[in-house]
Amino acid sequence: MNNEHKVLINEITHLLQGGNAHADLKKALDGLPPKLRGVKVDKLPYTIWQLVEHIRIAQWDMLEFSKDGSHESPNWPDDYWPKELAPKDDEAWNECIKQIDDDLKALIELVKSEDIYEKIPHGDGQTILREALQAADHNAYHIAEIIVIRRLLGAW
Numbered sequence: 775m776n777n778e779h780k781v782l783i784n785e786i787t788h789l790l791q792g793g794n795a796h797a798d799l800k801k802a803l804d805g806l807p808p809k810l811r812g813v814k815v816d817k818l819p820y821t822i823w824q825l826v827e828h829i830r831i832a833q834w835d836m837l838e839f840s841k842d843g844s845h846e847s848p849n850w851p852d853d854y855w856p857k858e859l860a861p862k863d864d865e866a867w868n869e870c871i872k873q874i875d876d877d878l879k880a881l882i883e884l885v886k887s888e889d890i891y892e893k894i895p896h897g898d899g900q901t902i903l904r905e906a907l908q909a910a911d912h913n914a915y916h917i918a919e920i921i922v923i924r925r926l927l928g929a930w
Contacts, residue, residue, distance in 0.1 A: 783890070786903070787882050789910040799829065799874060799913065802920045806929060811867060812860020815926045822923055823867070825916050827856040830874045833909050837881045840905045843896035881909060
């Protein structure tokens with residue numbers, strides 16, 4: 775691996791972990807009172823729980839697509855967004871956060887171990903590079919929404 779490739783891998787890894795210009799999920803959720811996880815703010819379509827669960831589902835799908843030619847993505851958009859406003863309990867919340875963390879680590883390992891420029895054999899032009907950048911962008915977008923909801927709830 776040449777130096778430029780190492781620099782790129784390090785930058786992608788950093789971006790997936792939260793980058794420089796925005797908060798990561800851990801920071802966005804730090805200190806969030808459990809009672810606010812399912813509160814719907816007026817005129818906004820999602821709760822914090824729905825955003826967190828959506829991040830989990832979408833990131834998992836991008837990771838599995840990148841790894842597994844037999845992976846079948848959920849139906850868009852219905853299966854990417856939970857209907858429930860709040861997690862059923864703390865265990866469901868904690869399991870969701872753990873899967874996000876575990877899948878993010880797995881995606882970073884994939885970025886570090888694969889040729890990020892090669893087309894994914896079962897895709898239609900996607901590369902690991904594209905999937906990693908898409909995951910980072912997607913997560914950042916929805917993490918920002920979580921922060922906006924927290925601000926509107928007076929909990930930021």
